[in-house]
Amino acid sequence: MASKLNESQQLATWYFTFAAILFGAQLLFGLVAAIQYVMPGFLFEIIDFSIARIIHINALVVWMVFAMFGSVYWLLPDETGIETVGIKLGKLLYWVFVAAIVVVVLVYLLVQVGPADETTIWFITEGREYIEAPRWADIGIVVVALGFVANLFLTGIKGNRSGIVTVLMADMIAFAGLYLAGMFFTDNISVDQYWWWWVIHLWVEATWEVFVGAIAAYGLIKMVGAHRQVVEMWLWIEVAMLFGSGILGMGHHYFWIGTPEYWWEIGALFSALEPLPLVAMFVHVLYDWGKTQGGQDAKGESVSVINNKPAFTWFVFNAFGNFLGAGVWGFFHTLPQVNLYTHGTQFTSAHGHLAFFGAYATILIGMMYIAVQGKNGIKVMKNTTSSILAVSLIVGGVVGMTVALTIAGYVQVLVSRAQMGATWAGYFDGQAGMWFAQGMDWRLIMGVVTFIGFLFLAKDLLSIGKAAHHER
Amino acid sequence: MAKRSVWSDNRFWQRSAAWVTGFAAVLLIWLTFDTSAQISMGTDADLKNGVTKRVPGPTVINYKITYEMDTKRGHEIPVIGEKELFFGRDDYSEEEAGALLHLGKLGSQVKNCMDCHTLLGNGAYYAPDLTKAWLDPAWGPEGSLQAMTGKETKEEAMAEFLQHPSQYPTHERMMPNLGITAEEAKGLVSFLKHMSSIDTNGFPRNFGKIQGAVHGK
Numbered sequence: 051m052a053s054k055l056n057e058s059q060q061l062a063t064w065y066f067t068f069a070a071i072l073f074g075a076q077l078l079f080g081l082v083a084a085i086q087y088v089m090p091g092f093l094f095e096i097i098d099f100s101i102a103r104i105i106h107i108n109a110l111v112v113w114m115v116f117a118m119f120g121s122v123y124w125l126l127p128d129e130t131g132i133e134t135v136g137i138k139l140g141k142l143l144y145w146v147f148v149a150a151i152v153v154v155v156l157v158y159l160l161v162q163v164g165p166a167d168e169t170t171i172w173f174i175t176e177g178r179e180y181i182e183a184p185r186w187a188d189i190g191i192v193v194v195a196l197g198f199v200a201n202l203f204l205t206g207i208k209g210n211r212s213g214i215v216t217v218l219m220a221d222m223i224a225f226a227g228l229y230l231a232g233m234f235f236t237d238n239i240s241v242d243q244y245w246w247w248w249v250i251h252l253w254v255e256a257t258w259e260v261f262v263g264a265i266a267a268y269g270l271i272k273m274v275g276a277h278r279q280v281v282e283m284w285l286w287i288e289v290a291m292l293f294g295s296g297i298l299g300m301g302h303h304y305f306w307i308g309t310p311e312y313w314w315e316i317g318a319l320f321s322a323l324e325p326l327p328l329v330a331m332f333v334h335v336l337y338d339w340g341k342t343q344g345g346q347d348a349k350g351e352s353v354s355v356i357n358n359k360p361a362f363t364w365f366v367f368n369a370f371g372n373f374l375g376a377g378v379w380g381f382f383h384t385l386p387q388v389n390l391y392t393h394g395t396q397f398t399s400a401h402g403h404l405a406f407f408g409a410y411a412t413i414l415i416g417m418m419y420i421a422v423q424g425k426n427g428i429k430v431m432k433n434t435t436s437s438i439l440a441v442s443l444i445v446g447g448v449v450g451m452t453v454a455l456t457i458a459g460y461v462q463v464l465v466s467r468a469q470m471g472a473t474w475a476g477y478f479d480g481q482a483g484m485w486f487a488q489g490m491d492w493r494l495i496m497g498v499v500t501f502i503g504f505l506f507l508a509k510d511l512l513s514i515g516k517a518a519h520h521e522r
Numbered sequence: 523m524a525k526r527s528v529w530s531d532n533r534f535w536q537r538s539a540a541w542v543t544g545f546a547a548v549l550l551i552w553l554t555f556d557t558s559a560q561i562s563m564g565t566d567a568d569l570k571n572g573v574t575k576r577v578p579g580p581t582v583i584n585y586k587i588t589y590e591m592d593t594k595r596g597h598e599i600p601v602i603g604e605k606e607l608f609f610g611r612d613d614y615s616e617e618e619a620g621a622l623l624h625l626g627k628l629g630s631q632v633k634n635c636m637d638c639h640t641l642l643g644n645g646a647y648y649a650p651d652l653t654k655a656w657l658d659p660a661w662g663p664e665g666s667l668q669a670m671t672g673k674e675t676k677e678e679a680m681a682e683f684l685q686h687p688s689q690y691p692t693h694e695r696m697m698p699n700l701g702i703t704a705e706e707a708k709g710l711v712s713f714l715k716h717m718s719s720i721d722t723n724g725f726p727r728n729f730g731k732i733q734g735a736v737h738g739k
Contacts, residue, residue: 087648090695095688098698099648100637166629166706177631179645213532237620237627239713240561240577240720243642244554279532286535290542297546306653306725307642308576310560314723316553390727394643394651462647471728474660474667477650478693 055425058123058134061141063425065120066418068148070508072113073411075155077501079105084497087490101162104175104182105155110406111180112151117414118261119198122218124421125268126202130209136201143197150190154183171235178242180250181232188233195226213282217264217289225257240308247303254406255324255376256296262372262413263288263327266335269365269416274355276338284334291327299324305386306393314386321384325377335369357430358423360437360514364416367445371408379404379452391467396489397459404452418511426515427522434517436510443503450496458489566616569602576721578602580619583712584612587719589657589729597724608715609677609708625706626713633700641717643725649697654729655680656711656718667692680714681707 055063082102085092093102126134134140157174164170171177172185183191199222206215232249236242267285270276301317339362342355356362379401383392392398423431461483470476480486528534564575569582586606592599605612614622630636636645639652660667661676670690673679683690684707687697702710 083648086695094696095698098638100634100646100698103637103646103648104634163634163700164632165701165703166625166632166709168628170632171628175632175634177634177636179636182634182637213536216536235628235631237580237624238561238563238577239627239641239717241558242627243644244557244561246644283530283532283535286532286539290535290539293539293543294546297543297550300550303644304557306722307644308561308720308722309557310576311723312553313557390725393725394640394645394647396647399647467726468728471731472651472654472726473658473730474650474655481695 056127056133057137058127058140059421059424061134061137061144062120062122062124063421064141064144065116065123066421068151069113069116069120069414070418070511072109072116072151074504074508076106076109076113077497077504079103079109081494081497081501082106084490084494088494097159098162101158104158107180108158108182109155114258114406114410114414116147117417118258120421121265121414121417122198122202122222124417124424125265126205126209126215128272129212129215129268130205132205132209134201135204135208136197139197140201143194146190147194150187150194154187157184158182168235176235178232178246181229181246185233188229192226192229192233195229199223199226212278213285214264214267217260217285221257221260221264225253225261228252228257243307244304244309247300251300251303252297254409255299256293258410259292259296259327259372259376260289262368262409263292263331265413265417266331266365266368269361269413269420270335270338272420273358273362273365274339274342275357276342281334281338284330284338288327288330288334291323291330295320295323295326302384302386302389305389318385322381324384325373325381328373328377332369332373335365339366358420358428359431359433360441360510361416361419361423361431363433363437363441364412364419367441368408368412368416371404371412371445373408375401375404375406375408375452379456391463392459395459395462395467396455396486397463400452400455400459403448403455407448415507419514422511422515426520428515428520430521431514432517432519434510434514434519436506437514440503440507440510443499443506445503447496447498447500447503450499451493454489454492454496458486458493461486461489566619574721578716578719579616580623580712580716581614581616582719583608583619583622583715584614587656587715589654589718595724597727598729599721599724600719602719607675608712609675609681619712622709622712623716625709626711626716629702629706629710630713633702638697642720642722648695651726652714652717653720653722653726654718656715657730659730677708677711677715680711684710 079102082093082097083099083106086099123134161174164174174184175182176184202222203219206219228249231245263285267281270281271278298316299321301313302321304313305317346353346355383389383397462480465483466472466476466480470479561577563577564579566579566581568575569579582602584605586603588601588603589598590601635641638646638649640647641652643651643653659665661680662668668676668679671679671682673682684702685704688699
């Protein structure tokens with residue numbers, strides 16, 4: 051029996067659908083890039099590594115933004131008790147956003163590069179990692195983001211403004227505003243990178259993390275019936291810890307880009323604190339789960355308190371993955387003494403893979419399952435074989451890639467950096483190392499495993515709602 | 523409601539979060555003013571008067587740049603030396619050098635350099651770091667890359683390679699042809715030379731100092 055969704059949650063399902071498609075594109079172009087490490091002639095001068103990678107990382111960022119917007123549209127009516135204000139505008143902006151992304155990707159693929167003048171910056175690529183989107187698209191993204199923030203604010207002001215909604219309001223306006231720091235051109239590459247990090251770092255190590263805290267709080271209340279007051283208190287503590295460490299933790303990107311030495315101390319101190327809130331979030335999820343389950347057990351009923359098994363599985367992997375990928379793998383190379391040698395090696399890449407996946411992909415996939423549950427009016431949603439295969443293959447694949455890249459990075463640090471001092475010859479000596487080459491082989495194999503997992507995930511998201519074994 | 527501890531009061535934590543965030547943000551903004559002043563680009567007058575800037579002016583292309591150990595700071599820093607010919611000239615005006623740097627910086631973005639290479643260590647890891655590429659011995663008079671292009675000078679060799687990268691068998695992993703024109707190549711080489719003069723606090727370490735430590739070379 052399908053339940054009638056309110057308009058905001060209907061829009062959320064559109065956002066989740068396009069996010070899942072882009073997730074597939076991200077993995078596909080990641081595979082192209084991974085093959086090129088092993089077979090450099092693959093698609094040479096057709097889809098070069100740079101193009102495959104642009105699509106790999108841009109699809110990553112954009113699918114996450116889509117899923118984040120979708121998550122907010124999903125939870126807003128639940129939290130505020132009213133239909134989202136301006137939902138018609140929200141739906142229009144969705145199509146604007148989708149159309150813009152499709153055009154940007156087609157231009158990346160078909161035009162690829164342009165002459166060294168402003169028209170290329172406006173219409174083809176800005177060539178700045180993660181935010182390559184040309185300037186016309188930047189402006190479009192800002193318009194869409196402002197519309198989204200307006201929806202969120204008007205709904206939060208009119209309806210019941212819970213702690214979760216308050217955090218999201220503050221967080222999302224910062225998230226949208228920071229994008230402006232990445233839109234200008236300068237001849238001074240140090241200034242360029244200084245502000246570029248305001249977008250990249252303050253997104254993924256501050257505002258996005260706070261977003262995850264808010265979503266985890268919502269999920270705990272929704273899925274295990276955790277006590278709202280306790281959950282929201284934790285959320286505020288997490289906000290304090292995340293912003294307290296993350297904002298100045300930006301210093302760890304300012305060690306080597308021309309900026310003054312004092313960033314060594316500031317970056318080292320605050321970024322070393324960044325894992326702490328991730329420990330807190332990890333403890334928080336498991337503690338609240340255990341607490342509510344314990345309350346249930348005390349009643350003498352051996353019934354699970356979880357009303358959405360696949361979604362909760364992904365939320366628990368988020369707690370682990372965020373701590374391991376962002377916290378531990380980040381801390382590995384955050385101190386300047388270490389970073390001098392690891393900066394710009396596969397070590398960074400290993401961290402990037404596990405952190406983006408562990409901190410964001412997991413919880414957003416969890417939100418997709420929550421939407422499937424709501425859309426199909428399921429009271430207790432259980433795993434299917436595909437749910438279990440999807441989570442096992444994807445988590446196994448990403449962890450495998452991370453280990454492979456870490457080993458490859460280790461070779462690169464020792465050979466290319468410590469011994470050979472980062473020259474052209476040093477770089478290629480490192481790349482020729484046996485462990486490096488094997489690391490790249492394993493990364494490709496594990497990438498294929500991840501992609502197979504994605505196929506099961508897509509199948510499951512499309513079909514799990516129809517399965518007969520759920521409690522309705 | 524019973525009297526409760528402040529530690530379990532949501533309002534207390536909400537205010538703490540706001541104060542901590544505000545304090546961190548204000549500190550970041552304050553540091554941004556200081557850093558912005560320190561990384562603003564120098565001028566031709568600075569170079570002529572020997573004023574050291576973390577990011578020198580574009581006319582740094584008129585000078586020889588080396589990467590030397592600074593015992594006081596404990597790491598290497600770029601050192602700007604005597605005049606040096608760059609594409610046959612050492613008298614680029616501030617406007618000319620600025621235009622070349624502008625073209626080169628734009629060129630580095632429109633060709634997506636950062637999605638294979640790292641610049642100042644940031645970017646992709648599919649190709650060598652370009653931070654100090656200008657100082658790479660491989661492009662120098664004895665270097666294999668300069669010899670490969672058959673050019674007389676480092677800048678001409680780099681420009682030639684950038685225009686026809688896939689003609690030169692540098693490595694199994696080749697750079698693709700990106701349609702870089704002669705003028706754009708000149709701009710890009712200026713950009714690389716300028717980037718090598720930026721004070722990166724000793725990154726990368728030991729650049730070009732140790733050769734032959736691996737594979738018995």
